Amino acid sequence: MSDSSPRPRIISPDTLRAGGDRQARTPPAQVLSVKWPVLHYGNVPEVNPHAENWRLRIFGACDAPYELKYDEIRAMPPVDVVCDMHCVTHWSRLDNVFTGVPTKLLIDRAKPRPEARFVMCHGENGFTTNLPLEAFTGDDCILAWAWDGKDLTPDHGWPLRGIVPRLYLWKSAKWIRGIELRKTDAPGFWEQNGYHMNGDPWKEERYGW
Ligand SMILES: Nc1nc2c(c(=O)[nH]1)N[C@H]1C(S)=C(S)[C@@H](COP(=O)(O)O)O[C@H]1N2
Ligand SMILES: [Mo]
Numbered sequence: 001m002s003d004s005s006p007r008p009r010i011i012s013p014d015t016l017r018a019g020g021d022r023q024a025r026t027p028p029a030q031v032l033s034v035k036w037p038v039l040h041y042g043n044v045p046e047v048n049p050h051a052e053n054w055r056l057r058i059f060g061a062c063d064a065p066y067e068l069k070y071d072e073i074r075a076m077p078p079v080d081v082v083c084d085m086h087c088v089t090h091w092s093r094l095d096n097v098f099t100g101v102p103t104k105l106l107i108d109r110a111k112p113r114p115e116a117r118f119v120m121c122h123g124e125n126g127f128t129t130n131l132p133l134e135a136f137t138g139d140d141c142i143l144a145w146a147w148d149g150k151d152l153t154p155d156h157g158w159p160l161r162g163i164v165p166r167l168y169l170w171k172s173a174k175w176i177r178g179i180e181l182r183k184t185d186a187p188g189f190w191e192q193n194g195y196h197m198n199g200d201p202w203k204e205e206r207y208g209w
Helices: 013-020 070-074 103-109
Strands: 009-011 056-060 066-068 079-086 091-102 118-123 128-132 142-147 161-163 176-182
Touching: 009 013, 013 079, 056 103, 066 070, 070 142, 079 142, 091 103, 103 142, 103 176
Parallel strands: 009 079, 056 176
Antiparallel strands: 056 066, 079 091, 091 142, 118 128, 118 176, 142 161
């Protein structure tokens, strides 16, 4: 049974930074947290991924845009990603295990055009966040439904959220519903409010473009 076969385990390269030493894995001006805080704009949306109109859409600068139902996503072979999380509000949480499907697989299937260089992730309630396509399709990037072996709680983004471990956590859209491939970069929700277009915690790309 596929249920009992071990899932591929992908270790985010940052987790191995300097031999995995905790301090060496903590980016500048971050403080380690044992708890996992909840942060987002607005209310936690009530999402029913089995509702008739729920789809994940992959669209934009690609030759084969498509949509997936939630069950189709959950039927894809999942991977576990071991990674650290870094929030721009200065907390970091090490050694997380998220389960989901690789973004690279989802993106490749849409046949991105050569000029596609950025993505805009779309969440429920109009939330958006932009990032370079290359950063979004790293080996450790997934759309996740579980953390620590259990389904995500709604406030952390269930039924599906982006996980882009090597950028600040605001680039990891909760309640994701769409991935738009783009030729040009454009600021998403927090980016329009002054957050960085790229968001690398090791370069402290917090605010400003
Ligand atoms: N849909 C959506 N996703 C979002 C946000 C949001 O407001 N809406 N906030 C982002 C920010 S600023 C952070 S720090 C992380 C927090 O994720 P967490 O609550 O699971 O820690 O979610 C990100 N994803
Ligand atoms: Mo944030």
